[in-house]
Amino acid sequence: MKKYLLIGLVICAAVAAAIHYYGSPSKPAAAQKLTIHFTCDTSGRLEPCGCFTGQHGGLTRLMTWLEERPERHDTLKLDVGGALAGVNDYDLVQYQYLARGYREMGFAALNMGAAEAAIPAKTLASLSATSAVPLVSASLVDATRKEILEPFRIVEAAGKRIGILGVVSPTSVVDAGEGIAVLGLDEAIERQLPALREKADLIVLLAFAKENELRRLARDYYEFALILGGDVGGPAQDLIRENDSIVLFTTNEARTVGTLTATLGGEPRTRLLDPAYEITLLEEGIPQHPDLKKLVSEFRDEIRRTPLAVDDPNAVDPRAIPGVQPAATYVGSATCQSCHPKAFESWQKSGHGHAFETLVKKGSDADPHCIECHTVGFGRPSGYRRPFGKEKLIDVGCESCHGPASEHVAHFRDGKKTAFKFRPVGPGDCVTCHHGEFSRPFEWDKFWPLIEHGKE
């Protein structure tokens, strides 16, 4: 008898344990935690350019940083827009690699910012068809006012259906792409809200917009648990609460990533409870992820093989004044040697004299993003073009600073009478290349003595 009692007790205990373990079906599931990582304004920074040591950021570092963070609960990764560097054909090639990088990191959606809104409608639609991560935008519409991309996505995370709605403010878009119209923020949002209210338990708004607009949207709509931006001057340092929403934003060309951790719960609307927010600077010390370094070199190979508009010598220089032919053309630094031997010698020894070799060593010598400042006159009719390879107009040459010199040479070498005079050159010319992430802080008094020449 005692034996049966014991077995009975064991069964009771097992059933109790099972109920405890699986939870009783009538009770709502326990609130779950969710972490959201977000980026904005990556501006083509697959990797930092390497123009000086001490550079932060790049998707290569973001991936390492994300991998080193233990994921204790569901994680959602989102980009608010501006991943694209520009609308040149080579920027669009790079965008596919940026999207692949984002996929490798597990991003759920890429919103369209000002840079993406400048892509022609047809190109945007085809980019979207092959994009590694879904592109979203409720703002960008075609001539029939139909959305060009998915306006939102629904993802399951932390036991909830999370709606991710993407918008871009018309005030942020300087130049919309051919065939693209940008809806007002309210129209873009209101068109999607009925469907979203039905399909999602919680809505995250990705809004490439200015800070005051982000706050205004929080005040005018109770629907968004979280609003992520944006077109801002700097990242949000602290958690911002506005009306019933949390508002956060970041920027800085892939140098920062924002992270929000919260519990999903609340009545009658699901909200992000007990939120904790941090903004992380992707410091130089974070190693670049090998998988993304591989992607970078694949991009370099593809861009080398791909014929580009800038390769065409007849391409119109966007900087040229219509109808005005430049008087002089580029002749190359070697031409100057015979008459300016000292200037030539000091130039040849300087960094400027082997700036192209620097790119060759990195495999970046076919990437227009780099060539621009490491060659002579790139993008101008008589300037460096990629088919020249290593033959002509490489390096930061004499004419990178002084300007095209054919007239000058014709005058002194060939005896042609010209009224040509070089324009004066000074610190203002140096900072066309020595600025931002591309240079140590530029100081004339420290930099000029290192390349000083001209007094012969």
Ligand code: HEC
């Ligand atoms: C806006 C102009 C500009 C662009 C674009 C640019 N660079 Fe540079 N780069 C510079 C300048 C200026 C320096 C020198 C910086 C200094 O001395 O502080 C430099 C230096 C470098 C150096 C270091 C040279 C050395 O020996 O110390 C590397 C490597 C480099 N660039 C690679 C690249 C790559 C790769 C790209 C494209 C992704 C690129 N650069 C795009 C202007 C540019």
Ligand code: HEC
């Ligand atoms: C055949 C000889 C010759 C060649 C080749 C030559 N120069 Fe000169 N350059 C001169 C002479 C002579 C002067 C001095 C003119 C004066 O004092 O008016 C001069 C002056 C200059 C000056 C300062 C005066 C000014 O006009 O503003 C600059 C800058 C200059 N050269 C740059 C270059 C560059 C860059 C190249 C190569 C693309 C080059 N030169 C090739 C002979 C030459």
Ligand code: HEC
């Ligand atoms: C067309 C773009 C460009 C312009 C304009 C330019 N630089 Fe540079 N500069 C570079 C690049 C690229 C490098 C890195 C070269 C390398 O090592 O690959 C560099 C490197 C340097 C360096 C460090 C290398 C060395 O030789 O010590 C100094 C100093 C420098 N530049 C000074 C100047 C000054 C001064 C001016 C203006 C008079 C100027 N630069 C204008 C692109 C430029």
Ligand code: HEC
């Ligand atoms: C990085 C930019 C840069 C490069 C590259 C450069 N120069 Fe200059 N050069 C200058 C600047 C700036 C001055 C004027 C400095 C001053 O005002 O004291 C100057 C001055 C001169 C002068 C004297 C001008 C005068 O009015 O007397 C000559 C000649 C000259 N450069 C020739 C050359 C030649 C030849 C080369 C190539 C071998 C070359 N430079 C490369 C920036 C450059």
